[in-house]
Amino acid sequence: MQKLLTIFGLNLKKTRDTAATSRIPYPTVYKHVTSSTIGKPGQVFAQLGMYWQLHLAYDKNYSHYDYYKTGYNNDNYVNMWQNEFFARYYIYRRDMGFAPKPGGVALTNSGSVDQNVMRTAIAAAGKDLTEFFTAWGYQMDAGTQAYAAQFPKEERKIQYLNDSAREYQLANGPAMTSTEVNAELSQGTGANAKKVTFQLSVPGESNPDAILGYEIIRNGKPAAFVEPDKTSEDGVTEYVDVIGSENNRVMDYKVVAYDKYLNTTATKVFDSIKIRHDGELPSDDWTVSTNTVSDYGVLTVYDNTNVVEGKTYTDVLTNQKVTYSKKMGIKYLDSDTGETLETVSASKLIIDGDVSTSFVGSTANNSAAWFAINLNRKQNVVGVKIKFANDIEEMPYTTRDWAFSLEYSNNGGASYTRLGAFEFNNSSNGVAHEDEDGYKIAYFKKAGNNQNIYGLDITNLRLTMGGSRPTDKANKIGITDIKLLGQSGDNVDIGISHINEQGKEVWDTENTIGILDKDYILDQTTGSKIPAGSFIVTGQYTGNAAYNVVKLYNEKHVMHDDSLENKVNSIINGYQVFFAEVPETGSIMNTKDGTWIYWLEPLHGENEGKFGLPGAGENGSDFVVELPTKVYAELYRVDNATTLAGERMVSDSFTIDVPAQLPTITLTDDNNETETVAEPIVADVKARDDEE
The missing domain is CATH 1.10.390 (Neutral Protease; domain 2)
Incomplete structure (x- = not known):
């Protein structure tokens, strides 16, 4: 063998x-x-x-x-x-x-x-x-x-x-006898909203040693495999699933237990939850590489050595006694051949989230120091937060904000593209700033455009030191922490959301789907309106109304496990409108908790009693739309507000049951400064996969 x-x-x-x-x-x-x-x-x-x-x-x-x-x-x-x-x-x-x-x-x-x-x-x-x-x-x-x-x-x-x-x-141990897994799910609140905690067990199992582990399935795909906690006194294993770049998205979880013969229990299915957080991406799967060596040095040991902070070891290369600090690197050698198996750089300290530790390193040949973060998968990133190690003894000088370059890769580090349009200093447009914890924050911008940030699908980010001033030292680098920011803003809900007494976000969907009781005028000048008798779905959104589009789906849509063909066939073709505050400049700004309405007009003549789009069918006939029994919304962000080109999905809602007896709904203006931002448009009949 x-x-x-x-x-x-x-x-x-x-x-x-x-x-x-x-x-x-x-x-x-x-x-x-x-x-x-x-x-x-x-x-x-x-x-x-x-x-x-x-x-x-x-x-x-x-x-x-x-x-x-x-x-x-x-x-x-x-x-x-x-x-x-x-x-x-x-x-x-x-x-x-x-x-x-x-x-x-x-x-x-x-x-x-x-x-x-x-x-x-x-x-x-x-x-x-x-x-x-x-x-x-x-x-x-x-x-x-x-x-x-x-x-x-x-x-x-x-x-x-x-x-x-x-x-x-090999020992012919007995198989698992249980057919059910016991699993409980709880979601964090506030800054911890992206953390979903599971309590896992197989109660009453007569052969507990047969349990291999638990598969956590998120949105139809495996998200984790968790081995049983052998130290647990009550037999319960806890696991925390930290959501990555996804935000303002609905999550469907399932859990399955496996035994050591790969037999499975029945699948435990949870109610849907929605993730909403500030956009900071978790660094659990990231790795860091650098061309520098820690100023604290590198400890060399054999591969069977368990290195612990504060303990003293004999360095196998120098034969010197060394007390290990996590600010040092570690080189592991094969105990039989002496070959280098792995070198663990202390540069990982820059992504550990601990502001009490910093990485300070230098290059041996006076070349420009760099470090690269490998995300180990492609993620959409809109900005970076860096806390420089400017206030610790090991850094004899202050790293100037512009004394380095940033580059990104979208092919696993095979090639890099330099980012030129960003800044760390406070600016009049409010795009870049320093937060209260001392992190310098920069959002990515398109060259020549100081107003809009944009996201990049990247796999790696590389920072290289260098500057034009005499005090800039390109061969040394000192960083306490670095964080990457994902998309955080755009959100869509059916109904109205609010925070309950337990700090959890809940959704009120009563009287948000029904029949409009009287005409609602959208524009007094043009006379555009939502006519009385229309079937309407209403909800909240956060985003920029000029660059957002809602797509509404019926009960045929399969959440997180749908073919593109079926998704296209399950879209509800109708009209939509967003409401937002339009400032005197006429430039539409980002809106929080704005209102959107999606509707089908009542039809007449041979289609009396039905709903749809009058005159939008073949040869000017009515386009009839069957009323759904369930509705689900997706929010898209577009690059061009006029042509709606470059759309990408940024948020989705829970699936909501349509009342069997539709209530009558009255629309009122609670804020006379709120305006419609566009003429009603027919929903794009094309739909996209979540993964596009």
């Missing part, structure tokens, strides 16, 4: 089919396979976890089982062939003609190592492993897809297997 694994450069010989001897960091593995990211995890042993899980899933004997202890004969060879995944893998790589082709598609070589790995693994498993490799961040080309499609699909989620499960299986 060890010989076969070395074809991948794996160094797993110390693993002895037990959880205690495993060298795979399963929490890191689980974070990666539930992240929907493309690419491999950053940690080398986490990368090896993918190959090890194939061994866990398909090998039927202990890793060090001696198939030839009774001699080298054909029976023993067949025994190994049938029971060892990597025995089959190795043979198929050497001679692809031996590989199975049940549908007539032969195993062939690709120009890509990753494609060859996937194809050969599929052959060795005899299963379509598309879901497994997708979870690991691999993308199949057409040839790999064709080869995989001829095999039966692997129905188990083998990306959740670990050494504990295999150890349990």
Whole structure:
């Protein structure tokens, strides 16, 4: 087994089919396979976890089982062939003609190592492993897809297997007996609104050691896999899901428990919740790289050393006693070969959210110092907050706001583009400023445009020191904390939201859907109006009315799990209007808790008693729209207020039941300064996937 694994450069010989001897960091593995990211995890042993899980899933004997202890004969060879995944893998790589082709598609070589790995693994498993490799961040080309499609699909989620499960299986431990998972969900308030806490257990389970973990599913996709908390006295495991860049969005959660044979309980489904926060992106999945070395130095130890703050260690290179501080870097060497396995930079301190710690580093050759943040997936970012380490002893000078450059990458760091349009100083347009905690805040702007900020879909952000003044020291960098900001503003609700006594946001939807009792005049000059008898849906929005569009959907729409075709077919074609305060300058500003109305007019003649768009059908006929039984709203932001080009979804609402008996609704002007900002427009009949 060890010989076969070395074809991948794996160094797993110390693993002895037990959880205690495993060298795979399963929490890191689980974070990666539930992240929907493309690419491999950053940690080398986490990368090896993918190959090890194939061994866990398909090998039927202990890793060090001696198939030839009774001699080298054909029976023993067949025994190994049938029971060892990597025995089959190795043979198929050497001679692809031996590989199975049940549908007539032969195993062939690709120009890509990753494609060859996937194809050969599929052959060795005899299963379509598309879901497994997708979870690991691999993308199949057409040839790999064709080869995989001829095999039966692997129905188990083998990306959740670990050494504990295999150890349990080899000991023939009993399977889980429970069919239900107990899970409770609670959402934070205020600044913690993006934190969703779960209490997880399988009560009454007669074989508690059989529980492998809990899958948290958010909006139809895995968001986490959580191992049981063995230290919990009541058997309850707590997990906190921190939402990333998504904001003003509805979240649907589900939970499933797995046992160590990958059997599952029934799925627990929660009521929908809505996430609303200030836009600060969580840094849990980020990594930091830099060309500097911490001014505190680097501690070098062997890979089996557990490094703890404040403890003293012998540096294996210098043989000096060193008391470790988290301001130092750590270099791990293989205890057998002396090879460098991993170097952990202290630069991670800049994203730990702790303002009591700072990273101060310098380059050895006097070159410009830089650090780069890898988000490990593409996220929409509109700005950055930086707290410089200007008030600590280790920084002998003050980092000037403009003494560096910012660059971003949207391809995983393969190339970078410099950001030129931003600033940190207070400015008259209010775009850039310093907050009360001393963070310099800069929002990204398009060159030559000082009024509007804009979002970038980025995977990496790089800061490089350098400046034109004599006091600017390009080879040294000192930062306490850095945060990235996502979109936070635009929001849509059906009905009216308010904060209850418990600090939770709740929505009042009574009398927000119904029949308009009398004409509502939109513009006295043009005479445009919402006619009496119209079917109307009303709600609140936050955004810029000139750049927002609402799309309303009926009960056919499947939340978070809809095809584009069905989404198009479930849109409700109708009229819409936004209300906003328009200042004397005539420039429409951002509006908080403004009102929007969506309506269908009453039809007459042969369509009497129906609703829709008069004269909007073929040859000037009425466009009839069937009244929905449920409604759901999406808010889009557009780049051009006139053509509505460049739309992107920024918020959505809860799905609301339409009353069987529609109430009569009267519209009144509570604020005579509120105006409609555009003529009523017919909703765009096209719809978009959430992921576009």
